[in-house]
Amino acid sequence: MAYETVIRTLRQKITSCESQLQDLRRHLAEAEYQNQRQRALSHPERNVHSSADPLAHDFTHGMHDDFTSEIFAALSHSEEAAPPKRRWPLETTEYKRYGRQLIMPEIGLQGQLRLKKASVLIVGVGGLGCPAAAYLVGAGVGTVGLVDGDTVEESNLHRQILHSTAKVNMTKVDSAIVSLHSLNPHVNLVPHYGRLTPETAISTLQHYDLVLDCTDTPASRYLISDTCVLLGKPLVSASALRTDGQLMVLNNPPLPPGNAAGGPCYRCVFPKPPPPESVVSCGDGGILGPVVGTMGVLQALEALKVLTKEPSTSVTRSASPDPPSLLIFSAYSSPMFRTIRLRTRKPKCAACSAHATVTAEALNSGSLDYVQFCGTINPVDALGPNERISVDNYAKIRLDVNPFTGLEPSKDSHILVDVREKVQFDLCSLEGSVNVPFSTVSSTSSKVKNGPGTEPITEAGWVAELRQHVDKPIFVVCRMGNDSQVTVKKLKELGLDNGGQRWIGDIRGGLRAWRNNVDKDFPEY
Amino acid sequence: MSQAKDEDTVSITVEFSGGLEMLFANERKLSLTIPVKDENGERPNIAFLVRHLCDTIMKDPRKELFVLDDTVRPGILVLINDADWELEGEDKYEIEEGDNILFVSTLHGG
Numbered sequence: 001m002a003y004e005t006v007i008r009t010l011r012q013k014i015t016s017c018e019s020q021l022q023d024l025r026r027h028l029a030e031a032e033y034q035n036q037r038q039r040a041l042s043h044p045e046r047n048v049h050s051s052a053d054p055l056a057h058d059f060t061h062g063m064h065d066d067f068t069s070e071i072f073a074a075l076s077h078s079e080e081a082a083p084p085k086r087r088w089p090l091e092t093t094e095y096k097r098y099g100r101q102l103i104m105p106e107i108g109l110q111g112q113l114r115l116k117k118a119s120v121l122i123v124g125v126g127g128l129g130c131p132a133a134a135y136l137v138g139a140g141v142g143t144v145g146l147v148d149g150d151t152v153e154e155s156n157l158h159r160q161i162l163h164s165t166a167k168v169n170m171t172k173v174d175s176a177i178v179s180l181h182s183l184n185p186h187v188n189l190v191p192h193y194g195r196l197t198p199e200t201a202i203s204t205l206q207h208y209d210l211v212l213d214c215t216d217t218p219a220s221r222y223l224i225s226d227t228c229v230l231l232g233k234p235l236v237s238a239s240a241l242r243t244d245g246q247l248m249v250l251n252n253p254p255l256p257p258g259n260a261a262g263g264p265c266y267r268c269v270f271p272k273p274p275p276p277e278s279v280v281s282c283g284d285g286g287i288l289g290p291v292v293g294t295m296g297v298l299q300a301l302e303a304l305k306v307l308t309k310e311p312s313t314s315v316t317r318s319a320s321p322d323p324p325s326l327l328i329f330s331a332y333s334s335p336m337f338r339t340i341r342l343r344t345r346k347p348k349c350a351a352c353s354a355h356a357t358v359t360a361e362a363l364n365s366g367s368l369d370y371v372q373f374c375g376t377i378n379p380v381d382a383l384g385p386n387e388r389i390s391v392d393n394y395a396k397i398r399l400d401v402n403p404f405t406g407l408e409p410s411k412d413s414h415i416l417v418d419v420r421e422k423v424q425f426d427l428c429s430l431e432g433s434v435n436v437p438f439s440t441v442s443s444t445s446s447k448v449k450n451g452p453g454t455e456p457i458t459e460a461g462w463v464a465e466l467r468q469h470v471d472k473p474i475f476v477v478c479r480m481g482n483d484s485q486v487t488v489k490k491l492k493e494l495g496l497d498n499g500g501q502r503w504i505g506d507i508r509g510g511l512r513a514w515r516n517n518v519d520k521d522f523p524e525y
Numbered sequence: 526m527s528q529a530k531d532e533d534t535v536s537i538t539v540e541f542s543g544g545l546e547m548l549f550a551n552e553r554k555l556s557l558t559i560p561v562k563d564e565n566g567e568r569p570n571i572a573f574l575v576r577h578l579c580d581t582i583m584k585d586p587r588k589e590l591f592v593l594d595d596t597v598r599p600g601i602l603v604l605i606n607d608a609d610w611e612l613e614g615e616d617k618y619e620i621e622e623g624d625n626i627l628f629v630s631t632l633h634g635g
């Protein structure tokens with residue numbers, strides 16, 4: 001009991017310290033931002049390029065004298081002093097920091113200056129956005145904006161490399177800014193808290209040169225692509241799930257809608273959204289860290305290629321960009337990478353053609369409903385109340401001694417079917433439960449002849465198994481309580497309920513509800 | 526090379542990516558032999574292949590995750606020899622010996 005109190009007190013203290021820490025970090029980020037703005041104002045010819053206090057850094061690490069005096073000059077006389085003439089196009093520290101990429105012909109001095117002038121918006125600071133941001137900030141892109149409405153969760157950390165254990169519950173934007181700032185204090189980092197919406201999309205994207213789509217829903221992908229087309233911004237779009245990833249550079253070159261020479265947009269490639277039931281999230285399907293990391297790194301690479309590209313000057317030899325393509329990464333295939341040639345702009349595209357219906361006015365007014373366009377899946381509500389049992393009542397069946405008979409509860413009195421996939425079942429399961437993966441359930445045809453004497457020719461093993469013990473009721477459980485309902489329906493279609501004589505029902509809310517209401521130690525994953 | 530092969534069939538490779546393999550018993554790559562003429566005596570095209578995959582190869586009953594209105598559902602790219610099928614005539618493309626047809630489902634995770 002004493003320990004419990006100690007533990008509770010410690011937990012409370014940690015929570016309060018963490019929230020204080022988060023406040024401090026936010027104040028720090030704001031102060032740094034103001035500081036950098038002030039410096040930009042006082043020294044307008046120099047690019048806005050630092051959100052750090054360079055003095056603090058330089059006093060610790062040492063630096064070139066004329067840079068120090070330049071900063072002192074900048075700080076002491078703000079407006080009236082004429083800026084000292086610069087000897088080299090880049091700061092001395094920049095030559096050192098970016099030296100390894102500067103000596104490459106693909107970058108060179110001009111490429112680095114282009115990067116320094118450039119601004120990139122990263123939408124989504126998760127598995128794709130973290131590595132992408134790290135490489136772009138590391139490479140010295142002048143301004144990097146970050147959009148995200150989420151906070152860091154423990155289950156993000158295996159892949160979202162800018163976040164860390166101590167930053168759980170911090171906003172992803174703040175967490176990323178802290179990491180990126182320590183990586184390269186010369187980059188101007190701009191936070192955009194909250195999700196991108198149709199109403200905020202144009203105002204958020206318009207000040208940037210290039211956009212990275214690092215989001216995780218079809219709705220946001222259409223929204224970002226449409227906005228990029230309207231604003232004439234190239235878009236580097238990537239996605240990942242399980243062991244696969246995909247990458248496209250869209251709207252490149254970013255010519256106005258109706259100009260067939262512009263690069264295709266997301267709608268050209270996918271005019272219609274996928275049915276919502278076919279969309280699988282990383283939370284449901286799983287994701288391997290290095291797979292999504294690979295795709296994020298490749299996004300940074302494509303962004304660097306676009307940003308450092310020499311603008312075509314000659315009229316006769318206009319540099320034609322790479323033909324539009326889709327890169328497919330498949331970690332467990334050989335070869336792992338494949339490049340697919342994509343179509344050019346679609347003559348009837350709703351966004352980038354001369355017949356475009358997606359307009360800035362429509363976007364700003366909020367009349368384009370991307371969530372509705374992509375559809376949503378309603379939570380399954382397939383069963384009647386007498387086909388369902390709450391976790392609390394099920395716990396009584398499992399755990400309580402019958403108060404009248406004094407009989408021990410028997411796990412043998414019923415059959416508990418867990419329909420999570422085997423790999424999840426192997427992680428943790430309720431004692432005595434039988435695993436019939438939902439994929440097996442779904443791939444079993446329910447067209448089974450069930451008349452007397454007409455035994456189906458080949459009945460799936462699991463169905464035959466459940467057909468035995470006709471006296472035992474069947475409880476079906478899954479992770480969240482959706483698949484279990486669908487399974488109950490299927491079991492009844494298969495005639496396992498013996499024409500209504502045998503009870504078959506689902507455990508409402510699944511193992512998540514079980515953990516919340518009954519067994520706190522049941523693992524959450 | 527072509528001497529050894531059956532004159533009445535066309536041998537092709539069909540691949541699945543982006544999760545579609547789950548609808549095909551987790552096979553990412555299939556070597557298929559399809560008739561040189563379809564039910565109307567025409568050369569088999571992609572539309573024929575999609576029907577063939579759906580009716581004969583796919584054991585999973587969730588057909589709607591692969592086809593919708595007699596063609597591949599939205600969100601699936603069909604790639605013929607590493608090029609978007611829109612470059613090749615979409616489902617009218619007539620399949621040739623040795624073709625590689627890849628079906629890719631779009632991913633959305635990030």
Ligand SMILES: [Zn+2]
Nearest residue numbers: 265268349352
């Ligand atoms: Zn388009």
